[in-house]
Amino acid sequence: MSLLALLLLAVSCGDKNTREQALPVLGPPALASNNHPSGETEGFPDFRLEDQFGGMISPDSLSGQLIVGDFFFSSCKGICRDQLTGLKKVYAAYGQDDRIRIVSHSIDPDNDTRDALLAYAQNAGVMNRNWLFLRGDTIDVYPLARGSYLAFAESDSLADGGYTHSGYLSLLDPQRRIRGIYDAAQPDEIDRLLTDIRLLFAETHDR
Numbered sequence: 704m705s706l707l708a709l710l711l712l713a714v715s716c717g718d719k720n721t722r723e724q725a726l727p728v729l730g731p732p733a734l735a736s737n738n739h740p741s742g743e744t745e746g747f748p749d750f751r752l753e754d755q756f757g758g759m760i761s762p763d764s765l766s767g768q769l770i771v772g773d774f775f776f777s778s779c780k781g782i783c784r785d786q787l788t789g790l791k792k793v794y795a796a797y798g799q800d801d802r803i804r805i806v807s808h809s810i811d812p813d814n815d816t817r818d819a820l821l822a823y824a825q826n827a828g829v830m831n832r833n834w835l836f837l838r839g840d841t842i843d844v845y846p847l848a849r850g851s852y853l854a855f856a857e858s859d860s861l862a863d864g865g866y867t868h869s870g871y872l873s874l875l876d877p878q879r880r881i882r883g884i885y886d887a888a889q890p891d892e893i894d895r896l897l898t899d900i901r902l903l904f905a906e907t908h909d910r
Contacts, residue, residue: 725902729881730853747851747879752808752839755820755829760837769803769903770875771896773887774848774856774868776811777823782870782888789872789885789893790834791827796897798833802908803900805834808847810856810868812838853881874899877907 747762754760771793775783790805797803809815815823820836829836837844848854848868852875856868874883874896883899885892 725906726882726899729884748843748847750839750843750847752837752843753817754832755817755824755836756832757817758832760835765804765806767877768801769877769900769907770806770873770879771803771900772806772808772852772854772873772875773871774808774810774844774852774854776809776868777815777819778811782868786870786872786887787827789887789890789896792893793896793900794827794829794834797900798829798831801833802904803833807834807836808844808856809836809838810841810844810848812840812844851875851879853884872896874903876903 747765750761752760771790773786773790775786777783786807790807793805797805809820815836815838817838820838824834824836827834845856848856852873854869854871854873870887872885872887872893873881874885876882882903883896885896887893
């Protein structure tokens with residue numbers, strides 16, 4: 704329940720420009736602030752994750768871009784399918800736009816090898832790096848879910864597939880503040896995400 708409370712908590716940064724933003728800034732003050740803790744780059748903890756093409760992705764790789772992020776595993780037979788369906792709509796609309804990246808983080812690095820993620824991406828119709836499928840140690844990925852996306856991901860021997868995770872998609876601005884969270888199982892939420900991306904482009908790129 705505490706995580707759901709965080710998902711719904713909007714924090715004002717207190718200045719006139721923030722109050723005039725079209726989209727709220729979500730999360731506790733540590734995530735809503737532009738002042739990132741020491742050791743963080745681009746608003747993320749330092750990480751090195753491998754993408755489906757074998758490239759290494761760090762926070763600097765995503766510099767200046769909007770991010771739509773989620774957490775999944777390729778053998779998932781539940782909510783991951785809804786996440787994939789929703790993100791394919793985002794990719795259809797923005798898959799050639801370098802101002803935005805879709806970033807899907809695998810929580811099953813043992814089975815989601817680079818080759819497995821590449822096949823998964825190709826089956827989804829993804830042919831470029833505007834949609835990244837990332838893998839890495841769960842010691843890095845699980846905290847990233849909670850600390851940067853207001854999501855959750857963890858191993859669970861009782862869950863189908865051995866993992867449990869949220870089915871939300873998170874929209875981050877270039878300052879790595881969370882500007883929207885969307886239930887992938889609800890088509891109208893995906894429509895809202897597409898609308899909010901346009902609003903965020905107008906705020907961050909079209910001035």
